Amino acid sequence: MSQFLQVLLSGLATGAVYALVAIGFTLVWQAAQTVNFAQGEFVMVPAFFVLIGMHWLGLSFWISLLFGLVVSIVLLGLVFKKLIVEPILPHGGITLIIATMALGILLKESAKEFYGAEAQPFPALFPGDPINLFGAAVSLRDLLNLGISLGVVVLLTLFLNRTRTGRCMQATAQNPGVAEILGVDVKRMVLYTFLINAALAALASFLITPVYLAKFSNGETLGLIAFIAAIVGGFNQIRGALVGGLLIGVLDNLTATYVTAQYRAALPLVLLIAIILVRPQGLVGTSEGRAV
Amino acid sequence: MKRHRNRFSVDWEDKVGRSKNYSGLLLAALIALPVGSVSAQTANTVKLGMVGELSGAGAPSGTNWRDGARLAVTEVNAAGGILGKKVEMPEYDTQTDPQVSRALVQKAIDEGVVAIIGTVYSGSTLVNMLVAKQNSIPQFVGSEAPTIVERGNPFVYRTSSGAQKGVPALTPYFKDTLKAKKVGVAWVNNEFGRGGRNVFIAEMKKAGIDVIIDVPSEQAQTDYAADVAKLKSANPDAVFVYMNQEESARFLIEAKKQTLPMPLVGEVTLTEAKVIELAGPAAEGAIAHVGVTATATEVPGIAAFAKSFEETFKRKPTHDAIKGYVGVWSTKYVMDMVGKTDGEAFSKKMKGLCLKVADHPKILLDTCWDDRGEMSRPSFMVQVKGGSPVVIGAVPAN
Numbered sequence A: 001m002s003q004f005l006q007v008l009l010s011g012l013a014t015g016a017v018y019a020l021v022a023i024g025f026t027l028v029w030q031a032a033q034t035v036n037f038a039q040g041e042f043v044m045v046p047a048f049f050v051l052i053g054m055h056w057l058g059l060s061f062w063i064s065l066l067f068g069l070v071v072s073i074v075l076l077g078l079v080f081k082k083l084i085v086e087p088i089l090p091h092g093g094i095t096l097i098i099a100t101m102a103l104g105i106l107l108k109e110s111a112k113e114f115y116g117a118e119a120q121p122f123p124a125l126f127p128g129d130p131i132n133l134f135g136a137a138v139s140l141r142d143l144l145n146l147g148i149s150l151g152v153v154v155l156l157t158l159f160l161n162r163t164r165t166g167r168c169m170q171a172t173a174q175n176p177g178v179a180e181i182l183g184v185d186v187k188r189m190v191l192y193t194f195l196i197n198a199a200l201a202a203l204a205s206f207l208i209t210p211v212y213l214a215k216f217s218n219g220e221t222l223g224l225i226a227f228i229a230a231i232v233g234g235f236n237q238i239r240g241a242l243v244g245g246l247l248i249g250v251l252d253n254l255t256a257t258y259v260t261a262q263y264r265a266a267l268p269l270v271l272l273i274a275i276i277l278v279r280p281q282g283l284v285g286t287s288e289g290r291a292v
Numbered sequence B: 001m002k003r004h005r006n007r008f009s010v011d012w013e014d015k016v017g018r019s020k021n022y023s024g025l026l027l028a029a030l031i032a033l034p035v036g037s038v039s040a041q042t043a044n045t046v047k048l049g050m051v052g053e054l055s056g057a058g059a060p061s062g063t064n065w066r067d068g069a070r071l072a073v074t075e076v077n078a079a080g081g082i083l084g085k086k087v088e089m090p091e092y093d094t095q096t097d098p099q100v101s102r103a104l105v106q107k108a109i110d111e112g113v114v115a116i117i118g119t120v121y122s123g124s125t126l127v128n129m130l131v132a133k134q135n136s137i138p139q140f141v142g143s144e145a146p147t148i149v150e151r152g153n154p155f156v157y158r159t160s161s162g163a164q165k166g167v168p169a170l171t172p173y174f175k176d177t178l179k180a181k182k183v184g185v186a187w188v189n190n191e192f193g194r195g196g197r198n199v200f201i202a203e204m205k206k207a208g209i210d211v212i213i214d215v216p217s218e219q220a221q222t223d224y225a226a227d228v229a230k231l232k233s234a235n236p237d238a239v240f241v242y243m244n245q246e247e248s249a250r251f252l253i254e255a256k257k258q259t260l261p262m263p264l265v266g267e268v269t270l271t272e273a274k275v276i277e278l279a280g281p282a283a284e285g286a287i288a289h290v291g292v293t294a295t296a297t298e299v300p301g302i303a304a305f306a307k308s309f310e311e312t313f314k315r316k317p318t319h320d321a322i323k324g325y326v327g328v329w330s331t332k333y334v335m336d337m338v339g340k341t342d343g344e345a346f347s348k349k350m351k352g353l354c355l356k357v358a359d360h361p362k363i364l365l366d367t368c369w370d371d372r373g374e375m376s377r378p379s380f381m382v383q384v385k386g387g388s389p390v391v392i393g394a395v396p397a398n
Helices: A002-032 A039-055 A061-091 A093-115 A140-162 A164-174 A176-181 A186-212 A218-233 A238-258 A264-278 B002-043 B059-078 B098-110 B122-134 B146-150 B163-177 B191-207 B225-234 B245-257 B273-283 B300-313 B319-338 B343-350
Strands: A130-133 A136-139 B045-052 B086-088 B091-093 B115-117 B139-141 B156-158 B182-188 B210-217 B238-242 B264-267 B287-290 B367-369 B379-385 B388-395
Touching (some): A002 A136, A002 A164, A002 A218, A039 A061, A039 A186, A039 A218, A093 A218, A140 A186, A140 A238, A164 A186, A176 A186, A186 A218, A218 A264, A238 B225, B045 B098, B045 B319, B059 B300, B059 B319, B091 B098, B122 B139, B146 B191, B163 B287, B182 B191, B191 B210, B210 B225, B245 B264, B245 B273, B300 B319
Parallel strands (some): B045 B115, B115 B139, B139 B156, B182 B238, B264 B287
Antiparallel strands (some): B379 B388
C-alpha cells in the first residue's frame, strides 16, 4: 500500500508538471490555431536563464528565478509572438508549425553551444525532506510541486472564466472576428496568451529541473509527453491538458512499478492511439467543426 | 628536302616533345609542391584521432575523456612527442551515436591517424572497433563492457578494467564488509549496464548472495520514482547501482527523496565527480569500486595529474579523464618501444605487455594488458564523504 501511495504521488507530481506544459500547447492552439513544437524547449531554456543569473550575473537563487521568469516571458512570450508568430501566421498554420520546429532546434543547439552538452545541477525550490503519509515516505518537494501546479491551473481557470480579460481571451480564441466586432482588443488578448504560456513554461522548468537536471536535450521528451497529454485530455480544453498530464504521469509510474519498466516510454503512445481511436476529441475535449 | 623536312620535323617534334616534358615536369612540380609540403608536415607529426562522446547522453564521459587526452598530448609534446615527432590530435564528436562513431573512426583513419583514442560508450566501441581492426589501427578505449575484449580484436585495448574484472572486485565488499545476504540491482539498459549487471548477478550467485530485485532503466531516463519505490519495497541489504553519470545522479536524487535506507554501491561511475556535482547532497554515502580515481592522491602520479588537470581545465578530473590521459600516454610508450607507427607491430607488442610506473611514470599505476587487450592494475574502493570521494580501501590487481 505504501509503495502504491509513493508511486501514485510521484506520478501526480510529475504529471502536474506535464500538465503545465500541456496547457501551453492548448493556449497556443486556441490563440493561433497552431501547435508550438518548441514547447519542450520553452521548458528547457528558463532553467538556463536562472543558471546565467546565478553564475554569470552573481544573483542569488531566488532573484535568479525572478530574472529567469522575466526573461522567459519577454523572450519566449513577447519576442516569440512578435518575431515568429505574427509574421508567419498569415502564411498558414503549417508554416508556423515548421517554424516552431526550427525554433526548437535553434534553442536546443544554442543551449548546448552556450552552456555545454553536460547536464548542470539546478537548486531545488523546496527542501526534499520526506514526510510520512499513511506509511509512505513522501517527499515534501513532490507535494509542493503538485500543490503549486494544481493551484496555478485553478487560478488560470478562474482568471479565464471569472475576469473580463479572461473572457475576452476566450472570445478571441473562439472567434477573433466576432470578438473584434464586439470591441475586444484581439491582438492584446493573443499577446496575453503567449505571455501566460511563457510564464507556465518557466514555472514547469523551475519545478522539474532539480530532478531532471538542466540539460539542452530535456525539451525533447518533455515536449513530446506534454503534446500527447494535451491530445489525450483534449487539445481545446485547459482542464483536458490537466487530466492528460496527470493521467500520463500516474500511468507511467504505475506501469514501471507493476507491469514493465522496459516499455514505459511506449505507454503514452499506446494511450494516444487508444484515445484517438475511441474519443478523437480527447477525454474532456469538445468536437470542433472544421471550415472548408 | 624530305630529309630536311624530316630533320625539321624531328627537330620540331623533339622540341615539342621536350617542351611537353618540361610541361610535365612543371605540372608534376606544381602538384608535388603542396604534396611535398604536406608530406614534410606529416613526416614531422604523428596524428592520434580522439573519437569521443562530446555531445548527447555520453557528453559527461566523453568531454572528460577528451580533456584528459588533451592534457596528455600537451605533456607528450613537451616530452619530445612520439618517435621524436610532434603529436596532433584531431577531435571527432560521435554525438553518443554508435553509427556516427563508426563513420568518424573511418574518417579519422582516412585523415591519417595512427591510433584511435576512444570511444567511451561501450555501445559505440562495439560498432566502431571493427573499422579500426580492418585498418590495423590501434585503439585505446574507455569502454568497460565485457564483450569488447571477447571479440578477438587484437587492436583494441582498455584504459580501465572491464566490468568482468571490476565488478568481481566488489564481491568481497558485499560479502565480507556489508555481510549482505540479499541484494538488489539497478542498472541502465545499454551495453555498459547490461554487461555489468550480468557479471554482478553471476558473482553474487557464486558468493551465495540472493539477488532479490533486478531493476533496469533506460538511458537518459529522467524519472526514477518507480525504480526506487520497487527497490525500497523489496528491501535488500544493499543495492548495486550500475548506470552512466547523469542517470546515476538522478537515481541518487530520487533515492534520497524516498529515503532509500540501504547502502548504494556502484562500480566506477556512482562516485564520479560529475555525479557528485549533479546529485549534490544526495550522493553522500555512495560507495564504489573505481579502477583509478583522482582522489587517490597518495599515488604521486595521480596527484600530479589531478593538479595539472585542475589548473588547466578549472575543474576536478573524473575517472574518464584519467582514462583518456592513460590512453594517449600508453600509445606514446608503446610506439616509442616499437620504433614505428605500424599497427601490426604495435598489436604484437601489446600482447601481455606490462608497463611499470618506475619506467613509465605517466601510466600512473603499474599496468598490464593480456592477449585480448584487457587491462589489469590495482584499484580502489571509495565513498562520498563531505561532497568528495574518499579512498576507503585498496584492491589488488586481479
